[in-house]
Amino acid sequence: MSLSRFLPIIVILFTLVSTAQNKQILYDFDEIPQSLNLNPGMETDFRWYAGIPFLSGISGYAGSNGISVNDIFADDGLDINLKIRERALNVLTPKDEFSTTVQLEYINGGFRLSDPSIFYSFGGYLELDNITYWPQDYASLIFDGNADQLDREYDLGDLKSRGFMVNVMHFGINKKMDRNLTLGIRGKIYSGIVDYSSSTNNGYFRNTLGQNNRIASTLSADLRLQTSGFQDLDQAADDDAVGNEFIKRAFLGGDLGLGLDVGFTYHLSETTTLTGSILDIGFMHHSNDTKVYSLNGRATVEGIQIDILEDFANLNTDFWQDLVDEVEAAIPFTTNTNSYISFRPIKLYASIRNDFGQPVGNTGGQINCNCAAGATAGNELRTAYRNSVGAQLYMINRPRGPQAAITGFYTRRIGNILALKATYTADKFTYTNLGLGLNIQAGPVNVYVMADNLLSYQNLAASHYASFQFGMNIISWGTKK
Secondary structure (H helix, E strand, O other): OOHHHHHHHHHHHHHOOOOOOOOOOOOOOOOOHHHHHOOOOOOOOEEEEEEOOOOOOEEEEEEEOOOOHHHHHOOOOOOHHHHHHHHHHOOOOOOOEEEEEEEEEEEEEEEOOOOOOEEEEEEEEEEEEEEEEOOHHHHHHHHHOOOOOEOOEEEHHHOOEEEEEEEEEEEEEEEEOOOOEEEEEEEEEEEEEEEEEEOOOEEEEEEEEOOOOOEEEEEEEEEEEEEEOHHHHHHHHHOOOHHHHHHHHHHHHOEEEEEEEEEEEEEOOOOEEEEEEEEEEEEEEEOOOEEEEEEEEEEEEOOOOOOHHHHHHHOOOOHHHHHHHHHHHHOOEEEEOOOEEEEOOOEEEEEEEEEEEEEOOOHHHOHHHOHHHHHOOOOOOOOOEEEEEEEEEEEEOOOOOOEEEEEEEEEEEEOOOEEEEEEEEEOOOOOOEEEEEEEEEEOOEEEEEEEOOHHHHHOHHHOOEEEEEEEEEEEEEOOOO
């Protein structure tokens, strides 16, 4: 396989800002149909809706909690090598991450049938996700070498990276159980395009005093890189057929998997509401165009050893090659095409919300009148209010353990046309993340736009986190009669 030409393209895609990993502004923003993607148990008052193809859900996210682009490349008169040492090598740890998530909806819709208490939704989107942790000991070896580092143990487990590009097709059912409780479930089919994972590495490299030479080097390695899809796309690039191969792998011609989302909304009182959801409980089976690279074993070498008296007649022998062969025999590098299973990064959302202020009028089909929520269940209509305030929790499973974020929010509804949601979020990337979401309803046309970490927009290069969301839908309000 010729990965050298194709791999840089994937790396560039994985490192560009192109859906926010934590969509805290969109979550529980009931006016927007895409909120169902974050909580299939959201209360709905849509008769039907249709997303504008390729425009219903566009979003981008990138984050690095330990360093920013500006830290290294700012025009501040300092030598770049000094900045790399002082702001990266001497500061970053294996807990620091570089991550991106990209998501593009190409179809999304929902409808009611004969039972108005049930709402069905469906859709498809492309998702690209990558996370790489700072490989601290690898970086030290690359920049400083191992000279004068006797008895220092370099941890090979510092290398942890995971990424994929996948097409997700989904179908969900949302059911109003009674006046207080709404439940939802969504099934997903994953069709893998590319995948790579190197997140279970172990081992060490260490220098000690030797017997025959001054230094003895010990390498104990259990390293593994699993990939899928790269060879097919690389070959398609040679044949000028990348588009055809991409579409083939995206629509059930690549690796396949199954997933599940579940969620709920529960009213504790007339004005206090709990919500929660768990997303992407699923897996993928990678058996199509797989390549697995591994390095496993242990060896201690003391460099080239020559006995002049014994080897004088054989000085033409390639002693360096003998040393390489010795190491390769003890620590074999192997490749195979075995299948493997990967699990999706599970996400959890939860919120508590309190509504207050003047009630929102029921005219115009505004979602917050909860017309469908009450009427379809055969109960009185629940009063909706112009203001909401609350808190949200977000968690995602990552290679080095769960990551969490907590958000406080305020939502303001102005008539049936405009709704605003302001958020403050604290997570590992920043403690000053202010976000704002705007939803506009112009007749049947729904437009929303959201931006995160607004304070960083003064200098994006110095930001540790940036994200945005945008979408357009056509919505028919009210229940099916």
